[in-house]
Amino acid sequence: MFQEYDVIVVGGGHAGCEAAYCAAKMGSKVLLATMNMNTIAQMSCNPAMGGVAKGQIVREIDALGGMSGIVSDKSMIQFRMLNMSKGPAMWSPRTQNDRMRFAEEWRLALERNPNVDFWQEMVTGLVVKNNKVTGIQTSLGLEIGAKAVVLTNGTFLNGLIHIGEKQFGGGRAGERSAKGITEQLVSLGFESGRMKTGTPPRVDGRSLDYSKMTEQEGDVNPGKFSFSDETKPLTQQRSCYITYTSEEVHDTLRKGFDRSPMFNGRIQGLGPRYCPSIEDKINRFAERNRHQIFVEPEGWDTVEVYVNGFSTSLPEDIQYEALKKIEGFENVKMFRPGYAIEYDFFQPTQLKNTLETKGVDNLYFAGQINGTTGYEEAACQGLMAGINAHNKINDKEPFILSRDEAYIGVLIDDLINKGTEEPYRMFTSRAEFRILLRQDNADLRLTDIGYNLGLADEKRVEEVNKKRTDLKHLLNDLNQKKVTPKEVNEVLTDMNSASLKEKQSLSQLIKRPELSIKKVKELTPVTNEYLDKYNDIILEQAEIQIKYDHYINKEKQMAEKMKNIETHRIPSAFDYDKLSALSAEGREKLKKISPETIGQASRISGVSPSDISILMVYLGK
Template sequence: MTFGYDVIVIGAGHAGCEAASAAANLGSKTLLITMDMNRIAQMSCNPAVGGIAKGQIIREIDALGGQMGLIADQTSIQFRMLNRSKGPAMWSPRTQNDRVEFVKKWREVLDSIPNLFIWQDTVTSLIIRNGIAIGVKTILDVEFQARAIVLAVGTFLNGLLYIGKSKISGGRMSEPASFGITEQLVELGFKKSRMKTGTPVRIDGRSIDFSLMEEQKGEVDFHKFSYLDFIRRPMKQLSCWTSHTNKACHGVLQDGLSESPLYNGKIKGIGPRYCPSIETKIVTFSYKEQHPLFLEPEGINTQEYYLNGFSSSLPIFIQLLALKKIPAFRNARIYRPGYAIEYDFFHPTQLNHSLETKLIKNLFFAGQINGTTGYEEAGAQGLIAGINAHINVHNEKSFILARNEAYIGVLIDDLVTKGVDEPYRMFTSRAEYRILLRQDNADVRLTEKSYQIGLADKSRYNALVEKKKRIDNIIDFIRLYSVDPKQVNSALEAIGTSPLRNKVKLTDLLLRPQLTINIISFLIPIVREQIDKISDCKEEIIEAVEILIKYEGYIAREKIVAEKINRLENIKIRGRIDYSTVQSLSTEAKQKLISIDPETIAQASRIPGVSPNDINVLLVLLRR
């Protein structure tokens, strides 16, 4: 049997779900193929969305019209804004989520999209004709044809699970691995390697002594992921808990190191430096007597808890014995042990910025197949791959985000330009324009772009226009309104800031670190009245105004730097120079430039091994 579609998405993890929903919502007849329809968008590791830099990505996904932020808000059982003690460029939203409800909501969303169809099966090979992807074949001997294919297979390609000496074929616990696709892509010339990661033990909450742990409650203010007003957090809010390992726990782990596949070299794949196993921690940081642990609830209707910070591949009895050395877990019962997983990935330098492969036209890679880790990074890639798969079908210009436009742009540019030597995880430090890429303004940066290609709908775009109008109106009022010293001096002295000598504009007063719009509104009632008329007391708008005024100088300076760099982004280089013939280039630069084949001078400048001198050589050649 043969069936035809515009876009086929293989894999229904976080990348696949975003890819399928984006392509279908844009108008492409889309098929999502998954091994198990009951595990769509499964939270394979911790039951959480967002976090440092990752929260910014989720807000960007939402601003573009993706789904993860909406679903995270609806299934949130705790919300926190991380890094509040730092500047707003570092603020990062994060939720704990009900794992079961998260999957349920995703399934509801996918089933509601008219152009999207779901098929439960395993893809065994791609159909490639004349260097173009045109379909897939499945283990049920069904053939599907398509005009574009997105490969979002997560950790399933030749996946192996490790617990001590046990080695099990699988992509996740109790789920089979996928075979055939890796071998076919390697034959076609793709370069692949292996990666490894781990997940921790899941504990029965009834066996935990919470009195020996520190409670970590969530926040109940206006912050959330989605920019849409009607989205709220409807679920019961739960606490997380913190504890630490100790010397006795470390002793048990130390004695079992020789039996840890994550540590003893049995697994050859590349491991995550920023999320190491507990075995790696006690060796790398042997001088530390304890390591932090974070106990996270899996949902409101379960006793299952995820022990963040305790990833392990040790034998079950060693994991449990070490756990019981921690007072809060001395009577612990577990649902399942931690385990390691090793799987195939393909080097992302083999992709264009659209996430289409360079070797095969209309074939896109998204998610962990590109060497990344994390739901957020996967979802972002899936969204961009889904958009561009639809665009390819309709022969339109690729949708690509620049580094100064989005964390998603940084993520994809890093992958395509630099490649990976470990599972890639987003950090704020990776974004050189992070003052521009704040979590509060992702809609201002991206929603209009998405609206122009047809993904963000009219109501979302109108909400953005209204928001920007209100922000501008409040800023105009603050810049023009004059404050008399008599209105505020006694209050200013009371809060430890110097009194006014003359009238000043409200802007000057707001620039003081001790003052906020809310404090000023309390001191000067007419200010509150005027702002209320403009913004209807919307806290998100007030926060945006305050950031724009207080950080105006920093924002303006970073925009200037970004504009200078963007000039190099506009200098196209692909196909214009035969690097092998340029004697002035270093040998390493030649090799990297030939391998990656950068689109622009700016991209070439970010390739490791290409020096500023090499860039100058290229600029001289281009002038000629």
């Protein structure tokens, strides 16, 4: 009935879709196995992509040739660039999306690839022979062969849903949990744990009074995620709205705390620190008399609304009573209550930096199975696992992104070296090279790499090369073109900028904090004409390069220093017990994770600088 596949991907969420898409586009014959074909690429939580640091990840996926950016663009109903009041390292694109169209666009993208087959059924186990995965087993007793398997099970492994005192098995509302895989992996020596996440109630937008809320419109000149011309910016957008809880809302919610699974001990898993439930916020931040609620439409044509900021597992009657006391929600109709879900995950320290497991060859983990949270974190892991599964079975070099190349590299490096005790979420603060890893230059950093992998097409490379050439010419022009005091002083004074005493290059003027490149265009007709031949994207790139040149160069130097120790390899069977000078914790962590390089060893939590010095001396480095 079944051929042997090159790669089988288990799970049709964000990680599974990217894994299947990338492996298939590179030439592997792929089977995507999912319990429900109708929920492929389901946005299980909020209908949005991107945000702080997450938007950078989506741009990186797009630059490499993945699909998350294009799918987000095709289904977006609003676009905003966050943190524009801060430096460019913090600028983060975010889309509000049509939930149904997002899933539809992903499914169409997969179905258009003849290398992708589908199978709807629960996968209950793996076929493992001689410490190597050779296929999957299904609930019907089928055995399907594969050269590599990527597990992207999301919240489905032994998923348990909590609503007040009620609990029932499920991987998502209305869907059953997956059984068998955790138990088999544990029997093979894998370390598993439990985590928790949650979702807010969904309500009927027709029952809300938006006049009592603050409207949050999209950007006046909206952008998009994808660097390609396959998608276009929006010409019209849907607004979100902001309202607040109150002391009355909090008092109502407190009435259900004695029935809360979070407070009475029924939930054992740790939840996301940076996306707490409303009851957790009330408990942890008792001094606050209100919390922000984002009212987010779920699509162009649906009345369903996502109540962002009101994630909860309290009893449904308490949820409804409290919602009605939020301003604008007085007559609210609830579609379904919020809930918490517990699920199994596996410590990511059990993975190589390709996301292949150390315990079983050709088996890859991606997404929430690795202890992460968020669509974007899952999608980029799926992309990396799909690429590496394809490369491994075709005897190609593993694909690894370093911490100075991409946020994706930071995420995977953090996971495999530090592990996680709570759902891992990406932040700009996690990246020490965040000025290099901006959302605006992801194409310049990664498109050539994606092309060499067989993901990004030739047209993408041509566009990036043109961008590089235009940027180089513009920077040269700005350095060469000088203006005199007579030409610009009057305008500079009007702009509250210091007058010139002698000729100065345009690039020197742009370095002034109060002058943007667009303001410099206004200095004289000459400068305006000089810069008009470049589009806004090139102008923005040039301004960032000029204003942050010192910091960019400093980070590049730091990255080069890191690479010097990154190249020093540690023998795979190195015996750390013979280094008696190592700290006890350092020895334990080094033995557990078995780092491949000194650079990787230096980033393991619990391994001290003195441990690294001892290791380097012993290895003659």
